[in-house]
Amino acid sequence: MKPQPVPPLVTILLDSAQVYVGAHGLPADDWMTQAGGTPAEWAFCLQSVRTGRPYVVTDALADPRYAGNPLVELAGVRSYAGVPLPVPVTASVSVPVGGEPAGRRPEGRAEGRMSAVPARMTSMNDAPSLTVLADQAAYAAAVQLAVDAAAAYYGDGTSPLDDDAYDRLVRGIEAYEAEHPEQVLPGSPTGKVAGGAVEGDVPHTVPMLSLDNVFSPDGLTRWVAGLERRLGRQVTVWSVEPKLDGLAISARYHHGRLTQLVTRGDGTAGEDVSHAIGTIVGLPGRLAEPITAEIRGEVMMTTEQFEAACEKRTAHDGTTFANPRSAAAGTLRAQDRPYVCELTFFGYGALPLPPTDGSELAERLRTLPHSQIMDLVAAWGVQTTAATPVAGIVAASVEEIQARIEAIAAARAGLPFGIDGIVIKADLADDQAAAGFGSRAPRWAIAYKLPATEKITKLIGVEWNVGRTGIIAPRAILEPVELDGSVVTYATLHNAADIARRGLMLGDSVTVYKAGDIIPRVEAPVVHLRTGDEQPISVPRVCPNCGDGIDTSQERWRCVRGRECRALASIVYAAGRDQLDIETLAESRIVQLLEAGFIADFADLFSLKREQVLGLERMGATSTDKLLAAIEVARTRPLSRVFCALGVRGTGRSMSRRIARHFATMEAILAAGAEDLQAVEGIGPEKAPVVVAELAELRPLIDKLIAAGVNMTEPGATPGGAATTAADGADGADDGTEAAELPLAGMSVVATGAMTGPLADLSRNQVNELIERAGGKASSSVSAKTALLVAGEKAGSKRTKAEDLGVKIVTPEEFAEMVAAFL
């Protein structure tokens, strides 16, 4: 028999750092890798972060830089160990370029180093990525790492891995075990509660299990079908609840009194943590009724409790907790801390407790639907999610479950506590009893996992930026990390005091948080991962923009020149091509005008006198009149341009267009509250209040613009937004028809390559404006949601991607015809 093709050796570092890419010159947000290291050390990652689609290896091979690289061989691998690989190879594997990365890993850190081979991807729909294990040694190292990490995670919360890295590792172990059942180690974490890493000495009356996971609507549908097949009937009632991100705990009440708290442990026995009684909000020492029962639920820290706990710990030993979950884990078990941190409890179950398991209550707890048991628990005075925006509900169909999943996922970023998914349970006791339990999880419940919102990465730098009002704010530069659908390289650090409070140092491993629209933020240093090489973060002594002094009397530092510090930059921006487009106004001219005291902001441009301009050095009559004429034209620009010129944080060109089209007038924008703003696509619960606050701050400038007669309306738009009212039915009917008649209504359109024909002279921004005038949504990246690609000359990778996805492609000329009325 012919030997199998030998797969190239690829190295994967089991490091918590999630790397970047960029070394191969492709957009960083397109790719992900599984490994640690720096961009110079790693060249490829083979799965698109944005689309989850596998990367086509052969594409990259055309690049001469990779000639002779092991990857060349990788591309030739069509099967491994006799199993055909999807062609071409599609695993999440990274390949080192130019030798192995060495010596970067901190000492004393749980890690394994293993060779890896391309994995066969499971169904891409539902495919979370996994760490690929090449051989038995790699497998053994992975098992050891996972068990150590889990022990630290459930112990004092000091795991070296973030959850995503841990989950990928365990999935890799599972995949390896499926291929090599004869090699499974007894210590393997798979199939065990808490990965088999924790023990306890207080037996549970009924095992406290974990939950199995799904990751997509398809996964959920399959799970439901599987359960119904097992039961031989349809499940008619489901309960849908948030999956609280803390630790499971059992609270034993005797005659209404809380007598014992026990952790989940290995599922059959846990640890007694009764010392925490009295410190957990939502878990009363005495119930409203003198009942005897066991209540199960999640112990966690709210964001507020986490901040308070960090403050206490910093005061005590100068360190913080890495995140709310590990703070809760550490706090629950800590007995001899000189400070007390408050915890929060949410119940999600109740069961009979011996010796009263023959009682009438015990019988009710065995036969009532889960949802009604939760009502009972709340009535007894225990906190449940009922009072939160993500309350548990019952659903009758997969569609209803799915709708609730979406609602909970949308609410996640605004919640005062962490959730990491949605738990779906068969609500009726009969269904639960008939489905029963596996060794690790019940068969009648499933966790629908949401993407991780937190990861561990490295803080590699801090830069100090001066805002429009002269506020000097630090920003963290991170080793790029893929988080909730995008690659994060920068994160907010509020101010110098905040850096000190969190005890951050350069080179620290840090937890970074991002969900939905939220601007990523650094949560805390992971103190137990320090190597001793971390350096203090230096703070500026003078304004980084103008070199003048800094007013440090407030927590938010400010340049002593205040608004003036940034005046030049703001006016240059406002006059720019995509904003007011004042053609002859060069930066040097703005400097002259500022220095002469004729202007202090861009609104002053509109009241410039001819003599003033004429009096400037190197300014003749012709150029003066040209400039004044250009300013006259600027006075009539559409609202979207004027709004963009304001430079409201988080609103660039396309967002400004969307806002202007939605509200139609500046008056309506100014009257809008955070709620109203969220009706604009791309503005979420976090961004909306920022925009409102910025606009309040900009109000004097806006009033000045209005007084100067600058246009404040968006041509063709009606208040309320034509596109939004389209779906509104009756009273939106007029607008609705209008929107539906627009040639690109409801379409996401991407333009790429050089425009030709009637579009030849348009900038990309102008093409995007055109798309939006014609009712479409301009986007810069091709995805499954793209309805149309306008591909000019040299369209490149976007065109390839559109072809792959079956997106309709037109030439600039064809497009010009489609939108001729709007040109």
Ligand SMILES: NC(=O)c1ccc[n+]([C@@H]2O[C@H](COP(=O)([O-])OP(=O)(O)OC[C@H]3O[C@@H](n4cnc5c(N)ncnc54)[C@H](O)[C@@H]3O)[C@@H](O)[C@H]2O)c1
């Ligand atoms: N970072 C690490 O080193 C590390 C180590 C081990 C585990 N982990 C993380 O922990 C996860 C596995 O932990 P797990 O076994 O506790 O499982 P899990 O957290 O995935 O799910 C089970 C748990 O969900 C909780 N839960 C929350 N809301 C619930 C609700 N409404 N109803 C029922 N249960 C609810 C319960 O505590 C239950 O035990 C992994 O996926 C990983 O993300 C991380």
Ligand SMILES: [Zn+2]
């Ligand atoms: Zn300054």
